[in-house]
Amino acid sequence: MLSKKTKYGLKALTYIARVEGDAPVQVSEIAASEKIPQKFLESILTSLRKSGFLGSKKGKHGGYYLRKDPSEILMTEVMRILEGPIAMVPCVSLNFYEKCDDCPDENECSVHKLMIQVRDSTLNVFRNTTLADLSGS
Amino acid sequence: MLSKKTKYGLKALTYIARVEGDAPVQVSEIAASEKIPQKFLESILTSLRKSGFLGSKKGKHGGYYLRKDPSEILMTEVMRILEGPIAMVPCVSLNFYEKCDDCPDENECSVHKLMIQVRDSTLNVFRNTTLADLSGS
């Protein structure tokens, strides 16, 4: 299941990408427009800022803005920040690999084989989708 | 994340498919061989029995057996029983659809569009994989 955090984060990024003029976009505006609890959204935008996707301007008339062109923001990167590993099991994760306690040999594990296929097909989607694709009509 | 329940369930099904002669396979044997907590595994096999994948024989020398040929057990079906929806959000789920509270129009939701792609690519894997594929060398 996609977490609310990820869902809200993606919607917020899309909103900013669509709206963006020169002025930064305020949390309150995004929250109201996308029906996202404001305080929760604040924490999500913070993590997107800390990971480099967003910049912020403090104080009155402050807000958030994209630090890259939407076409350069890949879903693989966004998903890994918001949702964590893309793979369904750590033993097939490229960025968050962990060995299973049980499996003596990954190559003989039926789950391993299946989950590699799922990972690859999902990666194929995320690698070929950018924020520009999401925000475009 | 794939739940332990699903992981254990898949491993158990694979084990049964590989071992199967005429005699049913015992929970204790699967649990020991695959390093799965036995009581937990019992509950998993129960749900696989109730959903028609497995049959059981009670009493001494009892156990579980497949009710269909492995080549006829599709991952789509197994995953839906063990893990639930294949889609990452209910609003793109084929079998567990739910409308989002927020979204006024699904067709304009960027998350919706992205998650349809992910769903389809994952479905494509599960629809083309059977237990025979998992248990085959």
Next chain:
DNA sequence: ATTAACCCTATCGGTTTAATAGGAATTACA
């Protein structure tokens, strides 16, 4: 009768998720 196995219900501790609370720091602008 005894034993081995599945079957059923309940419970529990831990973790994660989603959200809220309260204020501190910063900036625009009158």
Next chain:
DNA sequence: TGTAATTCCTATTAAACCGATAGGGTTAAT
């Protein structure tokens, strides 16, 4: 210079879910 608007920071919470365990009931082979 003061006030309002806004991001920033830390802490807390309620609920849900997950993984596992407990304890026995039922069934069947020998």
